[in-house]
Amino acid sequence: xxxxxxxxxxxxxxxxxxxxxxxxxxxxxxxxxxxxxxxxxxxxxxxxxxxxxxxxxxxxxxxxxxxxx
Numbered sequence: 001x002x003x004x005x006x007x008x009x010x011x012x013x014x015x016x017x018x019x020x021x022x023x024x025x026x027x028x029x030x031x032x033x034x035x036x037x038x039x040x041x042x043x044x045x046x047x048x049x050x051x052x053x054x055x056x057x058x059x060x061x062x063x064x065x066x067x068x069x
Contacts, residue, residue: 001043002050002064007035024062025049 003024010017010031018035020042022028028049032038053060 001039001046003046003062004065005042005046007038022046022049025053025060 003022005020005022008019008021010019017031017033018038019029019031020038022042025046028042028046030038030042030045032041050060052058
């Protein structure tokens with residue numbers, strides 16, 4: 001992940017699943033049956049979102065997460 005995100009557990013019709021939503025990138029969302037599944041899919045969705053924005057000249061809001069070693 002390049003940007004901050006949140007994970008929510010959702011219950012609907014006696015079914016639970018997880019939704020991962022970017023805190024920075026509008027409408028960048030993924031869901032899965034497990035947290036790992038949702039986060040892994042979100043990683044792909046986020047990469048696609050960023051690639052599309054770059055290809056279309058859309059300014060990406062916010063700053064990416066930086067990791068210090």
